[in-house]
Structures are given as structure tokens and as C-alpha cells.
Amino acid sequence: MFDLANRLRPTQLDDFIGQEQVAGPNAPLRQAIEKKLVFSMIFWGPPGVGKTTLARIFAQSSQRTFYALSAVSAKKDDLRKIIAKHRQPQELGSDYLAPVIFLDEIHRFSKAQQDFLLPYVETGEIILIGATTENPAFEVIAALLSRLKLFVLQPLNDRAINQVIDRALALIKKDDHQIKLDQDTRDWLVNFSGGDARRLLNLIDQAVSIYGNLAKATLEKTLQVNPIRYDKQGDEHYDTISAFIKSMRASKVNAALYYLARMIKAGEDPKFIARRMIIFASEDIGLAAPTALVVANEVFQAVQRVGLPEAQINLAHGAAYLAQCRKSRASYQAYFAALADVEKYGNLPIPLNLRNATTELTKKLNYGKNYQMYPDENKTLLPKKLQTKKYFK
Numbered sequence: 001m002f003d004l005a006n007r008l009r010p011t012q013l014d015d016f017i018g019q020e021q022v023a024g025p026n027a028p029l030r031q032a033i034e035k036k037l038v039f040s041m042i043f044w045g046p047p048g049v050g051k052t053t054l055a056r057i058f059a060q061s062s063q064r065t066f067y068a069l070s071a072v073s074a075k076k077d078d079l080r081k082i083i084a085k086h087r088q089p090q091e092l093g094s095d096y097l098a099p100v101i102f103l104d105e106i107h108r109f110s111k112a113q114q115d116f117l118l119p120y121v122e123t124g125e126i127i128l129i130g131a132t133t134e135n136p137a138f139e140v141i142a143a144l145l146s147r148l149k150l151f152v153l154q155p156l157n158d159r160a161i162n163q164v165i166d167r168a169l170a171l172i173k174k175d176d177h178q179i180k181l182d183q184d185t186r187d188w189l190v191n192f193s194g195g196d197a198r199r200l201l202n203l204i205d206q207a208v209s210i211y212g213n214l215a216k217a218t219l220e221k222t223l224q225v226n227p228i229r230y231d232k233q234g235d236e237h238y239d240t241i242s243a244f245i246k247s248m249r250a251s252k253v254n255a256a257l258y259y260l261a262r263m264i265k266a267g268e269d270p271k272f273i274a275r276r277m278i279i280f281a282s283e284d285i286g287l288a289a290p291t292a293l294v295v296a297n298e299v300f301q302a303v304q305r306v307g308l309p310e311a312q313i314n315l316a317h318g319a320a321y322l323a324q325c326r327k328s329r330a331s332y333q334a335y336f337a338a339l340a341d342v343e344k345y346g347n348l349p350i351p352l353n354l355r356n357a358t359t360e361l362t363k364k365l366n367y368g369k370n371y372q373m374y375p376d377e378n379k380t381l382l383p384k385k386l387q388t389k390k391y392f393k
Contacts, residue, residue, distance in 0.1 A: 001209045002175060004168050004201040009053050011060065017167075017197070018160035019050055022151050029054065029151060033061045038098075040121050042106065042130040042140065045153025048196030051131040052104065054151075059100035064127065067101045071108035076116050083120060098127050106130030107139035114141045121147050155195020164197045165189060168204050179208060185216045192219075237268070241276060248277075248323040249284050256323045257316060264312050274300040277318055288328035295321055334392035341386060348383035 010016045013023060013033055022029045032039070041058075043051040052068070059066035067082050079101070086099050103109070109117075120126045121144065128148065130136075136145055156164070165186060172179050181189075193200035207214055207222040240263050247255035263273060274296075281296035299318035303311040357368035372379075380387055 002172060002205050004171060004205045005198050007171060008164070008167050008201065009056075011057065013057050013061075016050065016053065016057065017163045018156045019054070019153050022153060023050075023054065028149075029058070033058060036062060038062050038064070038127055039149055040126075040128040040147060041149040041151060042132065042136055042145070043151050043153055044132055044134075044136050046133055046155050046196065048193075048198035048200075049153045049156055050197070051153060052102065054153075055100070055102040055129040055131065058129065059102070059127075062100070062127075064097055065099040067099060069101065069103050071103055071105045071113075074103065076113060079116070079120075079126075083125060087125075096125075098124055100127045100129060102129045102131070104131045105133075107132045107134040107136070111141055114144050118144050118147070156193070156197055157195070158190050161190045161193050161195065161197070161200060162186070164200060165204070168201055172204075172208060177208065177212070179214050181214050185214060185219070188216050188219065189214075240266075240268075241273070244273070244319075245276060245280055248280060248319060249327065251323055251325075251327070253320050253323040256319045260312075260315055260319050264308070264315070270303045270308055270311050270315060271300070273315055274303045274318070277315075277322060280322060283332045284327050284329060285322065285325045286328045286331045288326035292322055292325050330392060337391040338389075341389065345383075345385060348385050350383060351381065354381060 013030060016023055021027060024030065031037075043054060045051060055068075056066060065086070069078060082099060082101060086096075106114075117126075117128060118141075121128050130140070130148065132139060136148075136150065140148075165181070169179055169181060189200060189204070192203065203219060203222060204214065207218050210222060211218045240259055244256060244259035244263065247259055260273065264270065278293070278296040278300055281292040285292040295318055299314050302314040306314060352366045353369055353371045355362070355367040357363045362368075375381065380389070382389055
């Protein structure tokens with residue numbers, strides 16, 4: 001085995017591939033590294049896109065000791081030992097150099113374990129870099145998340161994946177193995193990767209180590225599957241789900257069922273399709289048929305319980321129903337119009353009569369005064385600056 005994933009891991013930012021929005025020229029993380037600014041952060045993104053690599057580069061650039069832990073197996077005692085080791089010589093003097101602790105899959109830490117990290121992050125006794133594939137807003141406690149700079153990483157695009165392939169071939173060649181790769185096989189590899197560099201490198205490593213070449217037949221044999229074509233020349237993931245959604249939106253049942261069948265045949269995750277149907281039920285049907293959301297949720301539950309191949313029947317049932325429902329985007333559009341004002345004006349003062357008078361002081365300040373459970377129709381209850389706004393139409 002060539003150990004491509006580890007040997008190709010960049011040690012400096014200039015060699016890092018992808019994530020230009022975070023690590024490219026003038027991007028925030030690059031600026032921080034170049035200016036030697038040190039702070040705790042969290043990387044949120046799918047597997048194999050550079051979370052661990054960026055953490056190592058950050059630690060190395062700041063000349064700090066780097067510890068890599070996994071939240072799956074790490075305990076509080078592991079953290080205590082690291083903190084104690086760095087505390088002893090200087091006892092937090094002005095020359096104290098906080099270690100960088102990289103905590104992979106930070107979402108696996110319990111609330112109590114995350115609480116344990118909080119004071120050390122707040123005082124700067126450790127520099128915490130968390131990595132997660134899950135939405136940190138749901139998986140990381142608010143107090144800790146508020147002290148971490150969030151960087152969102154994306155699946156590597158085709159250009160970046162091609163660069164990874166080129167580096168892998170160059171390293172294999174350096175090890176005295178001449179590997180030919182035609183364009184059709186390269187395209188297959190790019191599609192197979194799904195933007196995951198580690199997945200890509202592991203397959204290349206296994207295929208070359210076992211068979212000594214990178215022919216498409218070799219790659220498929222290494223995988224032990226015969227994948228159905230599902231790329232930008234055929235049933236590409238995003239184009240097909242887009243066609244499916246737009247067909248339901250246009251109430252074209254036949255088209256919706258056709259694109260559903262294409263996705264299932266191509267091996268799309270049925271739960272992904274069901275999740276999109278739940279979103280569609282509120283976004284495009286909404287109040288025109290409130291039961292649509294109930295049906296969509298039940299379809300998702302059925303997919304989870306039954307699984308393929310039978311779950312395709314549940315998906316077909318739901319798609320046909322949603323496509324035939326009346327459509328209304330009123331609640332969707334109203335919400336995002338309200339959100340636009342939240343982003344524009346920030347926290348506008350809530351009218352006093354709507355505030356919760358829980359103490360004598362708040363009562364003296366007129367909280368809840370003149371509150372009416374069923375006010376006149378002309379009273380909007382919105383903050384003063386938004387009195388004339390009408391989001392829902």
C-alpha cells in the first residue's frame with residue numbers, strides 16, 4: 001500500500017487544495033495563519049475535505065503543540081492530562097503557549113463533556129479546533145459554540161479532485177510505478193469521489209496495490225460493485241433532484257415519478273429524497289394543503305423503517321400525492337421577508353405590552369401593560385419600526 005492519504009497531506013497552506021472561501025487568497029483562515037492570529041474554531045463539513053489538515057497547518061504555523069483526539073474515544077481525563085502537562089512549567093504566565101487540541105467529531109461529545117471544555121477555551125488555556133460533519137448549531141452547546149469561530153467547508157469541486165488525482169499519480173510514479181489514466185477513467189474517479197479526497201485516495205491506493213493499474217474495470221473490481229452511471233453526463237445528483245422537485249411543483253405526476261425512478265435506479269439515498277419531499281411540502285404546498293407535511297413526514301418514517309427495495313413504493317406514493325396537491329408559497333415567502341428585516345434591523349425593541357412581566361421591576365417598567373389577548377385587527381404587534389410591514393399575503 002502507498003499510504004496516499006497520509007503521505008499527500010499538505011503541511012503548509014500553499015499546498016492545500018480547495019476550500020478557497022476559507023483558505024484561498026484573502027480568505028479569513030489564511031489571513032489568520034499569515035498574521036499568526038490564534039483562536040479556537042470549528043470546521044463543519046463532509047468527510048475528506050481537509051478539516052484535519054487545516055487544523056494541523058494552523059497549529060504548525062503558530063508553533064504550538066498539536067494534539068489530535070477523536071470524540072468517539074476521548075474522555076475528560078485525556079484532556080486533563082494535556083492541560084496539566086502544559087500548565088506545570090509556566091503556570092499560565094505571560095510566556096504560556098496554549099496547546100492546540102483538535103477534537104474530531106466534536107458532536108459526539110456529550111453536553112457535560114462540552115461543558116468541561118468551556119472554561120479552558122474561554123481563558124485561552126487551550127486552543128480548541130473542533131471538526132464535525134453535523135450542523136454545530138444542533139450538536140454543539142450554545143455557550144461553547146459562541147466562543148468558536150465557525151468555518152464551513154464544502155465538498156471538493158471537480159478541479160480540486162483532479163489536482164488530488166494528479167498528486168497521487170505523481171507520488172505513485174515517484175515510487176517507481178508508471179500508471180496510465182485515460183480521461184474516461186479520470187472522470188469516473190471524480191464522480192466516484194463525491195468531493196471526498198480520502199475516499200478517492202483510498203480507492204486509488206487499493207487498486208494500484210492489488211492490480212497495478214487504474215483501469216475503470218480494475219477500479220470497479222476493487223470496489224466489488226458495478227456502479228450505475230450517475231454523473232453530469234447522465235443522472236447527475238443535483239440536476240435529477242432538481243428535476244424531481246420542479247416536476248412536483250408543476251403538478252406533473254408522470255415526470256416526478258420518472259425522475260424519482262432514475263434516482264432510485266442510480267443508487268441515490270432514499271432518505272435524501274424523502275427529506276427533500278418534507279422541505280417541498282412546506283415550501284411549495286404549505287397552507288394550500290396542510291396535510292402534505294404530514295404525508296411527507298410519514299413517507300420519511302416509512303423509508304427509515306422499511307428500507308429499499310420496498311421503500312421505493314412509499315416514495316412513489318408520496319411523490320404522486322405531493323405533485324397533485326394545490327400549491328402555495330405564501331408562508332415560505334412571508335417568513336423569508338420577515339427574516340430579511342431581522343437581518344437588516346437586528347434586535348428591534350419588542351413592544352412593552354408583549355414583554356413578560358416576571359418581576360416587580362419589569363412591572364414598574366410597564367412590561368405587559370395593556371396587553372390584549374385578542375387585539376384589534378389593525379394592531380400588528382410588530383416592533384415600532386415595522387408597524388406597516390405585511391409579510392404574509
